[in-house]
Amino acid sequence: NAGVMQNPRHLVRRRGQEARLRCSPVKGHSHVYWYRQLPEEGLKFMVYLQKENIIDESGMPKERFSAEFPKEGPSILRIQQVVRGDSAAYFCASSPGLYNEQFFGPGTRLTVL
Amino acid sequence: QKEVEQNSGPLSVPEGAIASLNCTYSDRVSQSFFWYRQYSGKSPELIMSIYSNGDKEDGRFTAQLNKASQYVSLLIRDSQPSDSATYLCAVNGGGQGGKLIFGQGTELSVKP
Numbered sequence: 206n207a208g209v210m211q212n213p214r215h216l217v218r219r220r221g222q223e224a225r226l227r228c229s230p231v232k233g234h235s236h237v238y239w240y241r242q243l244p245e246e247g248l249k250f251m252v253y254l255q256k257e258n259i260i261d262e263s264g265m266p267k268e269r270f271s272a273e274f275p276k277e278g279p280s281i282l283r284i285q286q287v288v289r290g291d292s293a294a295y296f297c298a299s300s301p302g303l304y305n306e307q308f309f310g311p312g313t314r315l316t317v318l
Numbered sequence: 319q320k321e322v323e324q325n326s327g328p329l330s331v332p333e334g335a336i337a338s339l340n341c342t343y344s345d346r347v348s349q350s351f352f353w354y355r356q357y358s359g360k361s362p363e364l365i366m367s368i369y370s371n372g373d374k375e376d377g378r379f380t381a382q383l384n385k386a387s388q389y390v391s392l393l394i395r396d397s398q399p400s401d402s403a404t405y406l407c408a409v410n411g412g413g414q415g416g417k418l419i420f421g422q423g424t425e426l427s428v429k430p
Binding site for chain 2: 236238240247248249250253260261263264296298300303304305306307308309310311312
């Protein structure tokens, strides 16, 4: 039974490029969450999605960041025109329901040169 | 006041001892409470969930919840060096919807 999958595991981008992070939730889970962990900082919520809908994006920067969870395929977190401050570990989690346990993927470590 | 607070540690205990980790939260109507373990460079791993007042035991781990005091704790019995990690307290529900609010984490070191 596969857990949450994320790819790529490591991503290097130059300033100004785009980063696309993918997340496939646990089979049967319809709730997907993205979190960011900056170096030496705690985990911070970014966005919560259900299929084809953004439910809560209160933690996502207003500019350059977007997320989607299409009817078919993985959830995508997209960062346009990356800056050095975007360097972080980005984790995706999924759950079967609103207040249920959330299971985390291995994360994508983004490095911006 | 931070939404979820933990002692940052490091907390050092000898092998075989009980490690006690504490967490307080500010949103009185929070509904779900979790403890995650995170090894350096790895992703958070769920080790305990608790939804109602009282104790919940799973192997060497016991989670305790007191909603009146807005307090959650995790006890690790017979601590092993492999338990050395950062332990994250997370809260959701109430006014925050489905998202998890994490504490800063407590670094635990178990000395052989």
